[in-house]
Amino acid sequence: MKLQIALDLVDVDTALAMVEKIADIIDIVEVGTPMIVKDGVAAVRAMKERFPQVTVLADVKIADGGFIESGYAVDAGADIVTVLAIASDPTIQGARDAAHQAGKEIYVDMLSVPDVVARAKELDAMGVDYIGVHTASDVQSLGRTPYEELEQIAKVVKNAKVAAAGGINLDTIGKVKALGADVGIVGSALTKAPDLRRAVESYQAVIKGETK
Numbered sequence: 001m002k003l004q005i006a007l008d009l010v011d012v013d014t015a016l017a018m019v020e021k022i023a024d025i026i027d028i029v030e031v032g033t034p035m036i037v038k039d040g041v042a043a044v045r046a047m048k049e050r051f052p053q054v055t056v057l058a059d060v061k062i063a064d065g066g067f068i069e070s071g072y073a074v075d076a077g078a079d080i081v082t083v084l085a086i087a088s089d090p091t092i093q094g095a096r097d098a099a100h101q102a103g104k105e106i107y108v109d110m111l112s113v114p115d116v117v118a119r120a121k122e123l124d125a126m127g128v129d130y131i132g133v134h135t136a137s138d139v140q141s142l143g144r145t146p147y148e149e150l151e152q153i154a155k156v157v158k159n160a161k162v163a164a165a166g167g168i169n170l171d172t173i174g175k176v177k178a179l180g181a182d183v184g185i186v187g188s189a190l191t192k193a194p195d196l197r198r199a200v201e202s203y204q205a206v207i208k209g210e211t212k
């Protein structure tokens, strides 16, 4: 399983300084939606220019205009672009096509999908690269988690890689792997860690089975 750090609620310079500490031990760096809303895809461009060897995900969460918006993200240097599963099929297909034409990948975020199993099957048939369950930060305080949905979609997705996000921490990253995720996404539990490099090392040790 790969480890993705979600860089939310930080400015570009802070994000670059954080990645400087972990570029050699993190698998995927997510330029988070708040940063992109604030600074545009310039935030993605800054990340990729500074760390060309790192896989950069642009969390643009496309809802419409799939081909155009996905194209903006890949032009800025994104290796992976996100689109919402609740968007229309033509939007998702357009976002997929723009990413694939550039040799990049498309990630579909299942945020607020009512029937994740049915939608995951449809998305898998569309040839997307990642399908990720996601408990929104605004509902995590209600006690919601992504684990049950992860378990459900991991059983039915045959082609795409499966991911999970939303409140994942060091106590639960092992469960995310055990439930079948190809990518575990960790935001605030990492970005708020007092020693980011040591924290990423701890997560990677659990993922590699060196510690529990």
Ligand SMILES: O=C(CO)[C@H](O)[C@H](O)COP(=O)(O)O
Binding pocket: 006, 007, 008, 030, 032, 033, 059, 134, 135, 136, 137, 165, 166, 167, 168, 185, 186, 187, 188, 189
């Ligand atoms: O995409 C996101 C919010 O839309 C976050 O990046 C994702 O939820 C992970 O963050 P956290 O681990 O803090 O929940």
